[in-house]
Amino acid sequence: MDGIAIMRDTTQRLLRGFSILMIFCISLVEAKEMRVGAYNIKHGRGMDGKLDLDRQVKVIEGMKVELLALQEVDKHCQRSGNVDQAAYFAKALGMHHVFGKAIPLGKGEYGQAVLSKYPIVSSKVHRLPSVGEARIILEVVVEHPKFGQLSFCSVHYSFRSEEERFPQVMAFEKVVRGYRHPVILTGDFNARPETKTMAHYRKEWQVVEKRGDRLTSPADKPRSEIDYCVLRNFGEVEAVTEVVAEAMASDHRPLVTEIRKDAGSKE
16 A cells, blocks of 8 residues: 555544544533422421521532422411521522412411522412312423423422322323423422322323432431422433432432433434
8 A cells, every 4th residue: 555545544534533523522512411309398497396498508509400399388487487488599599489379378378489590481380179288380481501491390299198189190281281392390299109190100201210219208217209200291311310318407308300311312
């Protein structure tokens, strides 16, 4: 092989190698990733009986999430010092927030909240059929920089019975049935894995599998798995949930869910 041929062969090999490298780099750039969380905060009260929002702020900071669904949130309630808890968290963490009222509580309100790194486009409180304490799902719509428009929803279903809880599940199912954009529903489902509720979500949604410990309540010595993250309309994604090993700040352990869609995955 003469010198010119050797140079030509070497050049072709380099170009092929460069092309492969470029494809790999582009795939990394185009991969979509998102990190979300859920936390039942028990109006700021820990397993030690202490009301301490700053302790929960530190827990949330450590979760490093873009979107967070909170349950059992007080707003201007006497039992928790008349604080707007969602606003307190949002200010401490530099995030946007929305509070959703489930019930009046004294002169204040009690319900759920969402914290978001991104501006909230819209929000809605979905009232669910309830016996006794009124139950809601709080939905916010955000424009995510990687996944586009999506609904992020904080859930807190009834703990009393499956007969009371499942109609709540189906009421929200009617809401999202016509949605074509991605939906994340996360929080306190108050349902164990073997229930009709979770069988429905395994059939109709993507229940994100947990890595490591699965039990979430009570926080100090967990015995039950009742907190989850479920997805809808995401297409082919890789997702995993981890239970944060926080045993004191609330009576539930928080969840962190990572969602990833590689370049070229089906919508």
